[in-house]
Amino acid sequence: MISGFVKAINKRHERAISGGYNNYAEMVWKDCIHRDVNSVFSFLNSALQASHEETVSDNREFELIDVLDTLFETIHKTFGIIIKENENDYSVLNGDGESLGTFSLCLYNNYDDGNWFNMDGPNNGIVNTNFVEDDTLSSTQVILLWHEVGHAIHHLLADLSTVPPDLWELGSILFEELCSEVFDIPISTNCIKKDLAIALVDLELSLSNGIDEKQFINIVEHVQNSIGVNLDIDDIGKCIYGQYGGVCFTYPYCRDLVEQDRQKAIGMMQPTNK
Known part of the structure; x- marks a missing residue:
């Protein structure tokens, strides 16, 4: 597995060099707000210094219908838009009743594994969770x-294909924080630390000029030890494969934006070219 990671890292570095970039980070940051190493390291170091109280387990169960009703009410209160349930999906309407698009919810293990949001054109999307079994949620x-629906709302407001990569997680993180506030559910400290660890590993790998297996292991172990979390294969894979390779710092960056100035974060999700 490690040899496969190293091979992929070195291949993408070669691709960046052939494209005229100094490293892979420079290549994928061309569409970001943050395009230089110093600014990225700056807010990651700030996030590293920030303290979050250790969370305690929350064993409550929530009725799905109540969760959805509260979610849609919160969306209306926050953005002034209306969610209308259709037979197979949900319409999103602005304050004038004009359609911003639709999204579908796949909740009952009937689509695909995992939790994700996929764009389906500029005005449609699919939210997949697949963990609902008896209409109750942990x-x-x-x-x-709420995280995945946050992606959907962000997309229908602004079209995620036009959003800078370092803001890809703005909607999802905002909705996590709104959910935490509404239901009094603490955001997992371990998840916050893991997002930061993934971002730091991703940054080191993306800036590297080619590495071997020993260097790869040293980078991962150093970050894990510094932050006090363990990264699994999927966590590390996120740094290397797919669209998030090189821009995993979107998670801690967007959380910092939301925590520092929620109204500004909400404003950054508002319609631009739609």
Whole structure:
């Protein structure tokens, strides 16, 4: 597995060099707000210094219908938009009743594994969770559901294909924080630390000029020891494969934006070219 990671890292570095960039980070940051190493390291170091109280387990269960009703009420209160349930999906309407698009919810293990949001054109999207079994959700599942719907609302407001990569997680993180506030569910400290660890590993790998297996292991172990979390194969894979490779710092950056100035974060999600 490690050899495969190293091979992929070195191949993408070669691709960046052939494209005229100094490293992979420089290549994928061309569409970001943050395009230089110093600014990225600056807010990651700030996030590293920030203290978050250790969370305690929350064993409550929540009714799905109540979670969705509260979610849609919060969306209306926050953005002034209306969610209208259709037979197979949900319409999103602005304050004048004009359509911003639709999204579908796949909740009952009938689509695909995992929790994710996919764009389906500029005005449509699919939210997938696949963890609902008996119409009740754990506190963790409530946060996850709001997280993915946050992506959908961000997309329908601003079209995620036009959003700078370092803001890709703005909607999801905002909705996590709104959910935490509404239901009094604490955001997992371990998840916050893990997002930061992934971002730091991702940054080191993306800036590297080619590495070997020993260097790869040293980077991962150093970050894990510094932050006090363990990263699994999927966490590390996020740094290397797919669209988030090189821009995993979107998670801690967007959380910092939301925590520092929520109204500014909400404003950054508002319609631009739609």
